[in-house]
Amino acid sequence: EAGVAQSPRYKIIEKRQSVAFWCNPISGHATLYWYQQILGQGPKLLIQFQNNGVVDDSQLPKDRFSAERLKGVDSTLKIQPAKLEDSAVYLCASSPAQSLHFGNGTRLTVT
């Protein structure tokens, strides 16, 4: 089966600019997650979708981060405006049950 697809792989922006990441989960996976992985740390959940509804966004900085999964398939994560501390790898994962399947991530560098 095709894996979780993410784009772009790399992005460099200046602080205060906006950026968007895209994720296409594995077909049939109802649950989709966005994780933030800062260098030297484990992934931290930003938001979890079940189909097109939000299950958990308690750690999403809602003043600057937003995410949507309008048709219950693809998802986008947006940051506006970006800060230096947003430099990280943004991982998308999907799940049919207990195990998560991860994409290769988008490495964001904010200068």
Added chain:
Amino acid sequence: AQSVAQPEDQVNVAEGNPLTVKCTYSVSGNPYLFWYVQYPNRGLQFLLKYITGDNLVKGSYGFEAEFNKSQTSFHLKKPSALVSDSALYFCAVRDGVNQGGKLIFGQGTELSVKP
């Protein structure tokens, strides 16, 4: 609140020797426990999981992990390490009471296997 601790930032092992990567957890209900591996510039790859049943779980690439409820541990092991096992390893836990709940990751342990 659930949490995961990986007490070692780095583990160094000689090729052919056994390896152990440690993990302890805290959840309010029954734990669902996972190990993932991350190679440079890649996403996380699933290695194995414990949901219920036998405390010794076997996974991909010859890895196994032992669930110890009394010590709240889920250490990752391999009898004979390979240089290609060198990577970043993450332990993760989900509270089994909320099966659709979020997966909490440890901070990761870098495994280095030398020839």
